Amino acid sequence: MANLKEIRNRIASVDSTMQITSAMKMVSAAKLKRAQDAVTQMRPYSNKLQEILSSLSSSLDMSENKYASDREVKNVLLLAVTSNRGLCGGFNNNVIKEVLRMAKEDYAKQNVSVLSVGKKANDAFKRTEYNIKGRNLPGNLQELWNDLTFDNVAPEAEKIMQAYVDGHIDKVVIVYNHFKNVATQVVVAEQFLPILPPETEEGKKVNLDYIFEPSKIEIVEELIPKSLKTQLYSAMLDSMAGEHGARMTAMHKATDNASELNKQLKLDYNKARQAAITNEILEIVGGAEALNG
Numbered sequence: 001m002a003n004l005k006e007i008r009n010r011i012a013s014v015d016s017t018m019q020i021t022s023a024m025k026m027v028s029a030a031k032l033k034r035a036q037d038a039v040t041q042m043r044p045y046s047n048k049l050q051e052i053l054s055s056l057s058s059s060l061d062m063s064e065n066k067y068a069s070d071r072e073v074k075n076v077l078l079l080a081v082t083s084n085r086g087l088c089g090g091f092n093n094n095v096i097k098e099v100l101r102m103a104k105e106d107y108a109k110q111n112v113s114v115l116s117v118g119k120k121a122n123d124a125f126k127r128t129e130y131n132i133k134g135r136n137l138p139g140n141l142q143e144l145w146n147d148l149t150f151d152n153v154a155p156e157a158e159k160i161m162q163a164y165v166d167g168h169i170d171k172v173v174i175v176y177n178h179f180k181n182v183a184t185q186v187v188v189a190e191q192f193l194p195i196l197p198p199e200t201e202e203g204k205k206v207n208l209d210y211i212f213e214p215s216k217i218e219i220v221e222e223l224i225p226k227s228l229k230t231q232l233y234s235a236m237l238d239s240m241a242g243e244h245g246a247r248m249t250a251m252h253k254a255t256d257n258a259s260e261l262n263k264q265l266k267l268d269y270n271k272a273r274q275a276a277i278t279n280e281i282l283e284i285v286g287g288a289e290a291l292n293g
Contacts, residue, residue, distance in 0.1 A: 004276065007269040014265060018258035024087065025251035028244045032182070035241035039179065042237055046230050053223050056216050066165050067224050068195045073170045076110045077137075077160070078102060079192065079232075080125070081176035081239045082118035084145050088247035091177060091185060092120040098187045099175050103130055113169070115160070117141040117236065137163055148240060150233050157229040164193045176235045177242035183249050185242035192231060195224060 080099045082092040099121075103112040114130040116122040119142045125131050138156040163169050172192040177185040 004269065004272055007265055007272060011262060011265045011269065014258050014262045018255055018262065021251045021254040021258060025248055025255060028248035028251060032241060032244035032248055035237065035244050036179075039234075039237050039241050042230075042234055046234050049223065049227055049230060053220070053227055056220050056223070065195070065220070065224060067161065067193060067228065070194070071170060073110055075169045075171075076107045076112050077163075077169045077172045078107075078112060078114045078130075079160075079172060079174045080114055080116050080118070080121040081174065081235060082116070082121040083239075083243045084119040084142050086120065087250060088243055089250040091243055091246035092118070094185075094187050095175055095177060096121060096124045098189065099125075102173070102175070102189060110171075115141070118145065136166070136168060144236065145240070148236060150229070153233040153236060154229045157232045158225070160232075161193065161225065161228060169193075174232065174235050176239040177246075179238050179241040179245060182245040185246055190231075190235065192228065195228070 078099050080095055082095050086092065099114060103114070112130055113132045114121070114125045114128075115132055115137055116125055122142060136159070138159045141156060144152055144156065160169075160172060164172060171194065174188075174190045174192050176188060176190070178188040180186050
């Protein structure tokens with residue numbers, strides 16, 4: 001059994017760790033509320049934009065659009081959305097594992113590149129064969145997490161869209177954690193480019209009675225880029241909410257584990273203290289008996 005000083009040091013260390021994890025849990029809970037509010041506010045706009053685009057697309061030949069061109073897929077870009085920080089359980093590793101699986105299985109016959117959104121994904125792929133080199137694509141995307149706004153995301157989305165139009169890449173897939181609830185984040189692989197026809201996503205055509213000014217074609221050409229930028233921004237908002245939810249859950253479990261360990265250490269400390277007191281009493285009694293003898 002460890003001596004009293006070692007146990008006291010361990011108890012102090014566990015107490016300090018428990019205070020840190022508890023504070024991180026509260027911070028993540030506050031940030032999660034803001035992230036959930038941002039996602040909630042974004043959804044009505046995103047849904048209405050998609051509804052209008054679906055209604056227009058159902059009556060037009062979308063194959064002629066530059067963002068929906070039907071061409072052979074040779075170069076695939078996987079957009080890995082992770083966080084800049086850890087201590088959030090398997091949140092980042094789940095995305096990294098899914099990206100690697102898709103690169104080795106789903107797109108084994110294509111040239112696969114990975115564009116990292118977040119420091120954790122960048123660290124995982126920067127020394128691999130999938131790291132992007134010499135491409136006309138955005139860099140340092142992890143900085144978007146410092147100030148996540150639509151105005152900051154839109155220019156980066158435009159660069160990806162332009163690379164697709166120029167033929168540098170033939171398909172773009174966003175891989176991110178979809179926020180289901182505080183304890184659950186689901187890894188989602190969502191096609192970004194080329195855009196899918198409405199029937200593929202919804203399973204049915206959407207026909208609404210709109211009066212169009214200007215023409216449908218002009219509106220579609222304006223709406224599609226905006227819809228793509230919104231899709232990327234929405235995925236990042238979803239991922240941010242998932243990150244805070246995962247970190248809050250991980251810190252809650254860490255706090256509970258530290259509390260249980262603290263209780264066990266205090267029990268061990270009391271046992272060691274009682275054993276030390278008993279030994280001292282025995283030594284005193286033995287010494288007294290020896291003197292009397």
